[in-house]
Amino acid sequence: MxxxxxxxxxxxxxxxxxxEKRLGDRVSKFMISQMKKTGWTVDVVxxxxxxxxxxxxxxxxxxxxxxxxxxxxxxxxKIKVADAFVIVTCEYNHCLPPGLLNLIDHFAPSAYxxxxxxxxxxxxxxxxxxxxxxxxxxxxxEINTVSIPNIFAIPKVNNCLDSDxxxxxxxxxxxxxxxxxxxEWYARALKVARDADNDKQ
Numbered sequence: 001m002x003x004x005x006x007x008x009x010x011x012x013x014x015x016x017x018x019x020e021k022r023l024g025d026r027v028s029k030f031m032i033s034q035m036k037k038t039g040w041t042v043d044v045v046x047x048x049x050x051x052x053x054x055x056x057x058x059x060x061x062x063x064x065x066x067x068x069x070x071x072x073x074x075x076x077x078k079i080k081v082a083d084a085f086v087i088v089t090c091e092y093n094h095c096l097p098p099g100l101l102n103l104i105d106h107f108a109p110s111a112y113x114x115x116x117x118x119x120x121x122x123x124x125x126x127x128x129x130x131x132x133x134x135x136x137x138x139x140x141x142e143i144n145t146v147s148i149p150n151i152f153a154i155p156k157v158n159n160c161l162d163s164d165x166x167x168x169x170x171x172x173x174x175x176x177x178x179x180x181x182x183x184e185w186y187a188r189a190l191k192v193a194r195d196a197d198n199d200k201q
Contacts, residue, residue, distance in 0.1 A: 009187050010041045012082035016089040016100025018048040023157050027122050028088050029165025034176040035086075038184075042086075043078040047099030050075065052106060060108045072106060079107060084187040085117040085145055091132035096139070104143065113144035114194055116186035118179055120152045128153035148186050152179040 013032065017024040032042050050071055059072045079085075090097055117140045121129030130153050140147040152175055154160055160172055167173055 009039070009083045009184065009191075010043065010081055011035060011084045011086050011183075011187075012043050012045060012078045013086040013088060014100060014103060015044065015046040015048070016087065016097045016103070018051075018097070018099035019090075019092075022048070022090070023122060023124065023161075024088055024090055026161040026163060026165045027120060027154060027157060030161050030167060030172065031086060031088065031120055031176060033165060034173065035180060038177075038180060040180075043082065045075050045078055045103065047097070047103050050103060052102055055102050055105050058106045058108070075103075076107060076111060079111045082115060083191055084115055084183055085112065085140075086120060086183070087117055087136055087140070088120045088122075089129060089132050089136055091121065091123050091127075091129040094131045096132045096135050100136075101139070104139065109143040112140075114190055114197075115145050116183060116190055117145040117147050118150070118152070118183040119147060120154070120179070122154040122157040124156060124158050126155050128155035128157070146186060146190065148179075148182050150179050150182045152176060 013028060015024050015028050028044065032044070035042050052071065059068060059076060062068050087100070089100055092098070119133045119136050121133040121136070123129040130151070133151050133153060137147045154172070160168055162168065
């Protein structure tokens with residue numbers, strides 16, 4: 001498929017780690033580069049940059065008389081226009097990072113509904129964050145986003161990507177492209193289905 005025919009899809013990428021000296025920056029830079037090469041537009045929602053408080057008041061708790069915090073409104077705008085989601089997650093104590101859960105839970109499941117999601121997990125160890133990915137798959141199904149079958153797991157990430165997100169071998173590129181081809185298929189299929197639903201309304 002040519003780059004021209006891939007254009008028109010928009011992804012919202014969630015960067016789940018908010019920890020200092022995180023390796024997630026390498027992964028997100030690499031994935032954004034790979035996505036842009038194949039025509040994706042990528043909006044980033046970063047747990048560290050958003051710096052949301054521990055969840056007390058999700059966006060859907062605000063009534064019409066209240067002003068929604070600017071950061072929540074900005075993130076919701078990115079979620080609403082996305083054709084797909086990319087979840088970049090590490091693994092803390094064999095679990096999802098708290099920043100990712102806190103970020104996602106600030107928004108209602110309906111905000112994510114009927115769009116696919118791809119999981120890109122990583123760790124400095126040999127398992128590549130796959131245990132967190134299994135938890136992410138459960139979470140994503142509960143918020144009505146279809147988790148695609150392919151999980152792009154990156155073990156020993158500090159050896160696979162340099163600090164600028166450049167890969168050290170071709171396996172990273174082939175792995176990312178396999179993941180993105182599958183994500184694109186689901187994104188286009190569900191976009192057609194959403195458009196059909198809208199036509200009925």
